[in-house]
Amino acid sequence: xxxxxxxxxRYEGGHEALTDVSFxxxxxxxxxxxxxxxxxxxxxxxxxxxxxxxxTGQVIVGGRNLxxxxxxxxxxxxxxxxxxxxxxxxxxxxxxxxxxALPLIIAGYGHxxxxxxxxxxxxxxxxxxxxxxxxxxxxGGEQQRVGIARAVVNKPALLLADEPTGNLDPQLSAEIMxxxxxxxQVGVTVLIASHDLALIARMPYRLLTLRNGRLITxxxxxxxxx
Amino acid sequence: xxxxxxxxxxxxxxxxxxxxxxxxxxxxHKTGLRDRLASYRSHHRxxxxxxxxxxxxxxxxxxxxxxxxxxxxxxxxxxYIGLNNIQAVSSGWEGAARISLFLKANxxxxxxxxxxxxxxxxxxxQAAEYISPDAALVEFRASSGFGDVLDQLxxxxxxxxxxxxxxxxxxxxxxxxxxxQVLAKLPxxxxxxxxxxxxxxxxxxxELGRRLTIALAGMLAVGVLLIIGNTIKLAxxxxxxxILVVKLVGGTNAFVRRPFLYTGFWYGLSGGLAAWILVxxxxxxxxxxxxxxxxxxQSDFHLLGLGVVDSVLLWLFSGSLGLLGxxxxxGRELRAxxxx
Numbered sequence: 001x002x003x004x005x006x007x008x009x010r011y012e013g014g015h016e017a018l019t020d021v022s023f024x025x026x027x028x029x030x031x032x033x034x035x036x037x038x039x040x041x042x043x044x045x046x047x048x049x050x051x052x053x054x055x056t057g058q059v060i061v062g063g064r065n066l067x068x069x070x071x072x073x074x075x076x077x078x079x080x081x082x083x084x085x086x087x088x089x090x091x092x093x094x095x096x097x098x099x100x101a102l103p104l105i106i107a108g109y110g111h112x113x114x115x116x117x118x119x120x121x122x123x124x125x126x127x128x129x130x131x132x133x134x135x136x137x138x139x140g141g142e143q144q145r146v147g148i149a150r151a152v153v154n155k156p157a158l159l160l161a162d163e164p165t166g167n168l169d170p171q172l173s174a175e176i177m178x179x180x181x182x183x184x185q186v187g188v189t190v191l192i193a194s195h196d197l198a199l200i201a202r203m204p205y206r207l208l209t210l211r212n213g214r215l216i217t218x219x220x221x222x223x224x225x226x
Numbered sequence: 227x228x229x230x231x232x233x234x235x236x237x238x239x240x241x242x243x244x245x246x247x248x249x250x251x252x253x254x255h256k257t258g259l260r261d262r263l264a265s266y267r268s269h270h271r272x273x274x275x276x277x278x279x280x281x282x283x284x285x286x287x288x289x290x291x292x293x294x295x296x297x298x299x300x301x302x303x304x305x306y307i308g309l310n311n312i313q314a315v316s317s318g319w320e321g322a323a324r325i326s327l328f329l330k331a332n333x334x335x336x337x338x339x340x341x342x343x344x345x346x347x348x349x350x351x352q353a354a355e356y357i358s359p360d361a362a363l364v365e366f367r368a369s370s371g372f373g374d375v376l377d378q379l380x381x382x383x384x385x386x387x388x389x390x391x392x393x394x395x396x397x398x399x400x401x402x403x404x405x406x407q408v409l410a411k412l413p414x415x416x417x418x419x420x421x422x423x424x425x426x427x428x429x430x431x432x433e434l435g436r437r438l439t440i441a442l443a444g445m446l447a448v449g450v451l452l453i454i455g456n457t458i459k460l461a462x463x464x465x466x467x468x469i470l471v472v473k474l475v476g477g478t479n480a481f482v483r484r485p486f487l488y489t490g491f492w493y494g495l496s497g498g499l500a501a502w503i504l505v506x507x508x509x510x511x512x513x514x515x516x517x518x519x520x521x522x523x524q525s526d527f528h529l530l531g532l533g534v535v536d537s538v539l540l541w542l543f544s545g546s547l548g549l550l551g552x553x554x555x556x557g558r559e560l561r562a563x564x565x566x
Binding site for chain 1: 261262264265266268269467468470471472473474475476477478479481564565566
């Protein structure tokens with residue numbers, strides 16, 4: 001599903017965020033991406049979402065070579081990837097329902113379809129009763145779950161999450177992680193960037209560990225049910 | 227190294243036709259073409275309505291922008307109406323064209339009378355009237371107030387005159403000018419003067435006015451484009467976070483552009499409507515004094531306003547101007563807003 005092939009990313013100004021990174025995440029598997037802050041986790045996720053392009057090497061997602069992807073095809077890729085952002089990226093000028101519905105409206109779903117899918121996604125994250133509320137009135141954990149509902153509402157084959165438990169207490173963090181596991185169980189490929197090592201250690205999935213832009217483990221901590 | 231080799235092998239697998247089919251499979255839940263078309267239309271309706279509501283929610287700022295656009299549009303529109311009216315008035319005057327034939331001093335009254343008869347028998351001539359030097363002198367003395375001066379002259383300085391009225395059907399400027407040239411070549415005629423010359427001069431001035439109006443309209447249209455462009459730029463800036471999120475979840479540029487194009491269109495249209503109200507108000511204000519003026523000239527002239535066609539054209543033009551103004555900035559501004 002995700003294939004990195006000797007990928008390097010050098011930013012303007014000479015800073016090299018990723019150096020010669022290669023790994024492969026097969027369809028339907030779950031991985032954690034760890035590393036100290038500034039190790040290149042965010043850059044790696046940005047390459048998958050085509051917010052950045054690799055300086056060298058190839059990034060292939062869902063059979064598409066993103067290094068050669070024309071700009072006009074970027075939206076298509078982003079529609080097929082659900083993303084949970086660290087800072088939620090919710091819009092506070094509209095309801096929870098409208099936030100979650102946004103990817104469906106962009107993709108051109110009919111009115112009835114949108115309603116059905118949005119409610120299914122909100123039900124999944126346990127926020128069905130909050131659909132009319134403005135997300136600004138919700139707690140941090142609830143906002144994060146709205147973000148997750150928006151990421152999965154379009155039933156993407158790939159789900160990315162950037163520090164999804166960043167500001168949450170351990171109990172809430174565990175709940176969020178459990179949610180991601182459920183998506184993995186229905187065949188979604190999941191990649192979660194996190195530095196919450198205590199939480200990750202309790203979960204049976206492989207790690208991709210970055211240090212100074214280099215991948216030092218890809219397949220370590222191999223105690224996961226593959 | 228082993229890892230890399232493995233990756234390469236898997237890369238190969240990923241790109242087999244089977245794998246590609248699998249990729250398509252993930253998208254199978256997309257809806258049919260008809261549904262998508264219906265959804266596209268309903269999205270357009272929604273965006274059009276939403277951008278209008280956004281403008282109405284800030285009535286003060288919106289009406290200020292509309293008023294600026296309205297003034298810029300009302301100015302050339304008023305000039306256009308003015309020119310139309312001048313043309314309407316002067317086309318009524320073309321019927322009053324006369325050719326004055328000043329006869330040579332040695333032409334006697336009887337020669338002049340037979341010339342008058344032959345001219346009035348011509349094609350394209352409705353009537354010809356002979357005014358003898360004596361008759362002309364009497365009239366001049368009566369109307370000019372130079373009677374005393376005339377008394378000191380030894381002889382009558384005025385020539386004989388035949389006033390020719392062209393036939394109505396023959397009244398075009400070219401035909402009258404041609405008639406004038408033919409009559410000027412008659413041996414008895416010293417000078418053939420066309421009273422329409424001032425009218426042609428007026429026509430030339432009107433043409434000049436028309437061109438100036440077009441040039442002014444062009445400049446003001448550019449001004450409107452800039453006003454709308456700048457307003458849209460601010461609107462884009464105020465919705466920056468929304469644009470970023472829409473782009474992050476896969477919104478195309480067309481999708482992001484749409485609400486701003488509608489906003490531009492609404493600004494243009496509202497400016498056009500306000501301009502229409504300004505112009506009609508101005509016409510209403512002028513109507514009474516112009517009616518009085520036209521009565522005093524014994525004319526049945528009525529002020530021409532903006533007809534239905536002109537009004538619709540004004541709105542179409544202003545709407546398109548708004549759309550164009552938005553379109554000119556939206557592409558550039560939105561390209562600059564990229565998630566990072």
